[in-house]
Amino acid sequence: MIHFDNVTKVYTNQNRPALDHVSVDVDKGEFVFLVGPSGSGKSTFLRLVLKEERPNSGAIHVAGKDLARLSNFKVPHLRRRIGCVFQDFRLLPNKNVYENVAFALEVIGKPRRFIRKVVPEVIELVGLEGKAHRMPDELSGGEQQRVAMARAFVNRPMILLADEPTGNIDPATSIGIMKVLDRINRTGTTVVMATHDAAIVDSMRKRVVELEDGKIVRDQSRGVYGQAY
Amino acid sequence: MRANFIFSEVWIGLRRNLTMTIAVIITVAVGMAMLGVGLMINAQVGMMKDYWYDKVEVSVFLCTKNSDMPSCKGKAVTQGQTQALKQQIEGLPGVEQVFYEDQATAYKNFQDAYSNQKALADAAKVEDMPTSFRIKLENPDNYQPVIQALQGQPGVAQVINQRDLISQFFTMLDKLRYAAVVVAVVLVLAAALLIGNTVRLSAFNRRRETGIMRLVGASNLYIQLPFVMEGMIAGLIGGVFAAVMLIVTKVLLFDEVAQFLSSTAATIGWDDVASVITLTMIIGVVICVLASFVTLRRYLRV
Numbered sequence: 001m002i003h004f005d006n007v008t009k010v011y012t013n014q015n016r017p018a019l020d021h022v023s024v025d026v027d028k029g030e031f032v033f034l035v036g037p038s039g040s041g042k043s044t045f046l047r048l049v050l051k052e053e054r055p056n057s058g059a060i061h062v063a064g065k066d067l068a069r070l071s072n073f074k075v076p077h078l079r080r081r082i083g084c085v086f087q088d089f090r091l092l093p094n095k096n097v098y099e100n101v102a103f104a105l106e107v108i109g110k111p112r113r114f115i116r117k118v119v120p121e122v123i124e125l126v127g128l129e130g131k132a133h134r135m136p137d138e139l140s141g142g143e144q145q146r147v148a149m150a151r152a153f154v155n156r157p158m159i160l161l162a163d164e165p166t167g168n169i170d171p172a173t174s175i176g177i178m179k180v181l182d183r184i185n186r187t188g189t190t191v192v193m194a195t196h197d198a199a200i201v202d203s204m205r206k207r208v209v210e211l212e213d214g215k216i217v218r219d220q221s222r223g224v225y226g227q228a229y
Numbered sequence: 230m231r232a233n234f235i236f237s238e239v240w241i242g243l244r245r246n247l248t249m250t251i252a253v254i255i256t257v258a259v260g261m262a263m264l265g266v267g268l269m270i271n272a273q274v275g276m277m278k279d280y281w282y283d284k285v286e287v288s289v290f291l292c293t294k295n296s297d298m299p300s301c302k303g304k305a306v307t308q309g310q311t312q313a314l315k316q317q318i319e320g321l322p323g324v325e326q327v328f329y330e331d332q333a334t335a336y337k338n339f340q341d342a343y344s345n346q347k348a349l350a351d352a353a354k355v356e357d358m359p360t361s362f363r364i365k366l367e368n369p370d371n372y373q374p375v376i377q378a379l380q381g382q383p384g385v386a387q388v389i390n391q392r393d394l395i396s397q398f399f400t401m402l403d404k405l406r407y408a409a410v411v412v413a414v415v416l417v418l419a420a421a422l423l424i425g426n427t428v429r430l431s432a433f434n435r436r437r438e439t440g441i442m443r444l445v446g447a448s449n450l451y452i453q454l455p456f457v458m459e460g461m462i463a464g465l466i467g468g469v470f471a472a473v474m475l476i477v478t479k480v481l482l483f484d485e486v487a488q489f490l491s492s493t494a495a496t497i498g499w500d501d502v503a504s505v506i507t508l509t510m511i512i513g514v515v516i517c518v519l520a521s522f523v524t525l526r527r528y529l530r531v
Contacts, residue, residue: 050444073449076443076446076447076448076449077446078446079443079444079445079446080445080446081446082446084444084445090437090440090441090444092437092438092441103438103441103445104441104445106234107234107441107442107445107447107451107452108445108446108447108448108451109451151441151445155445155446
């Protein structure tokens with residue numbers, strides 16, 4: 001589903017590569033933790049998958065598409081098949097829960113009838129039934145992240161990228177978030193989650209890819225966070 | 230669905246940027262009105278040229294007794310000289326018609342022309358009036374050979390082309406017209422820059438929305454269209470104001486000119502105003518759309 005072949009990314013005005021000859025394969029339906037300290041290249045990895053950045057060398061295939069050969073014109077279509085969740089939720093403060101989720105479908109031109117049908121389903125899937133008309137500032141951090149996950153998942157993407165989704169959330173609430181991610185993963189969606197949260201990684205027992213200074217130092221199925229140390 | 234969504238986005242954008250939007254509307258309105266007035270003056274000058282150049286004549290004044298003109302040598306024109314001149318003029322190529330204006334007619338015309346200056350009119354006597362030939366040319370532009378042929382002939386005091394007199398007036402009108410166009414171009418440029426700025430502000434205000442739109446895979450057109458529409462609507466409203474200003478100008482300025490000339494044939498009509506309004510509208514909207522697009526190209530990259 002995601003295939004990195006010897007990928008190097010150096011940001012302009014920086015000497016040290018953010019990713020240094022990284023090769024990794026993520027299969028369809030996998031759940032992968034991307035761990036490592038800040039600046040190790042986790043976010044760069046996710047940005048490359050979205051084609052927000054271009055690698056300096058190496059090849060990236062996402063959902064069977066060679067990103068180097070994907071024209072700018074077709075990048076939006078790639079992104080429709082990838083859902084994204086961030087540490088800071090990125091909700092629209094002037095829209096309620098339903099509207100925030102519906103927004104993702106409106107802007108890709110889905111018909112209103114379709115939106116009316118699927119948005120409540122997804123809101124229920126993330127455990128926010130009955131809160132569809134709340135505004136983001138009336139929700140807790142955990143609930144806001146659930147809205148973000150509903151928005152990421154509402155178009156049934158093949159891949160869900162999560163960049164430290166529990167970074168702003170207390171451990172007890174994080175477990176709920178992870179349950180939702182797990183539920184999404186069970187529908188067949190590939191999930192890649194970048195995180196610092198050792199407890200979560202240890203409890204989930206999923207594949208762990210560890211990055212350090214842009215290099216993969218560990219790739220382990222059913223791994224834990226700190227085993228390399 | 231799509232249209233609905235885009236229009237609601239446009240409305241939000243225009244409302245959030247109200248002051249800038251108003252600035253754009255005013256600049257576009259004034260710029261387009263100036264351009265329109267320039268175009269209207271242009272049309273007006275063209276029509277007046279056609280109207281007057283069609284009427285102008287070459288006047289050949291004949292010698293009177295005690296004339297100051299050196300060619301007369303102080304003697305009045307004789308009957309024979311007048312006859313000879315008439316024949317010569319009629320034989321010239323390009324002459325359409327010749328009228329002979331005798332002293333009585335000249336006196337009457339003089340009295341009419343200076344009726345509001347009693348002293349001057351009273352002082353003039355019939356025998357002071359010069360007789361003259363009024364020549365109407367087939368092609369008013371082709372006056373040189375006629376003037377050259379008659380200048381200095383015996384009995385001819387002076388040859389005057391009326392065209393020389395009005396052309397000074399037209400030179401002034403031409404300058405006015407160019408000034409209007411220059412001001413209009415400057416204003417249109419200012420409008421384009423202002424629109425660019427407004428769209429940039431608008432894009433900055435909504436970077437959250439556009440960021441999410443990019444993330445969930447909205448196409449560029451879908452992201453950019455609300456901003457371009459904002460520019461377009463501002464341009465359109467400015468164009469409507471410009472149209473109102475142009476209509477007012479037509480009534481207050483050009484219709485006055487028509488009254489002054491006491492002829493509607495020499496002034497622009499409503500059909501001219503309509504075409505000027507259409508043209509300025511189109512230019513205004515196109516400039517707004519282009520300015521929006523160019524700004525967005527640099528601001529909302531994929």
